[in-house]
């Protein structure tokens with residue numbers, strides 16, 4: 001894997017999501033689900049700034065993915081990309097949003113030398129999608145998929161061949177069932193348009209032909225999951241078939257950036273493993 005390629009999960013979880021994906025020439029954000037101020041602060045912590053972004057990719061309109069978008073679009077001249085359905089929903093919720101930089105993704109687009117493939121996820125939103133970033137003629141691939149109730153054929157296809165994968169591990173099914181959420185909300189999360197559990201994430205990974213070099217478990221519920229539980233569940237599933245030899249598992253965090261620090265100069269030594 002190229003040295004100058006890095007993924008930083010700036011924030012991840014039911015209370016807000018944002019991820020920084022940097023190649024040697026381009027820098028992207030996926031989702032703006034924390035306040036703009038907090039986003040800028042976390043970007044600065046990892047040596048990045050919003051001015052240098054080449055694009056922001058929004059997965060869907062839920063507030064934990066777009067919380068900072070109005071302020072961001074007002075302050076920064078960066079193209080914002082989403083599906084048509086997502087924009088419609090965002091515009092109706094935030095009529096004050098500056099639309100000057102809002103663009104449609106279509107199925108695939110090129111930003112600089114990075115090709116971005118968009119794929120549908122299964123979630124209770126207007127037109128939610130995940131993203132694969134490919135560069136060096138498709139040699140390097142990073143896929144981002146959260147907020148999906150199950151692994152659709154599109155998701156499965158998109159994840160194949162990824163070097164780095166950001167994958168939802170939202171909840172532990174037992175914790176959710178025994179927890180304090182109202183019945184309807186539990187059913188929503190467990191449903192086909194809800195969120196992936198730790199176990200489903202692990203079982204899905206087991207089926208991949210090629211294991212990604214790095215996997216971030218993401219979008220953990222603070223109520224219905226624990227970082228160690230998510231990590232152990234997925235690790236045990238993969239270990240049982242000896243699929244973890246070349247793969248590093250990391251758990252994204254709601255409150256602080258988690259970086260794939262093995263990959264290069266933007267390293268954050270000593271931080272956040274496990």
Ligand SMILES: [Zn+2]
Nearest residue numbers: 060062123147
């Ligand atoms: Zn959502």
Ligand SMILES: [Zn+2]
Nearest residue numbers: 014062064147
């Ligand atoms: Zn979400």
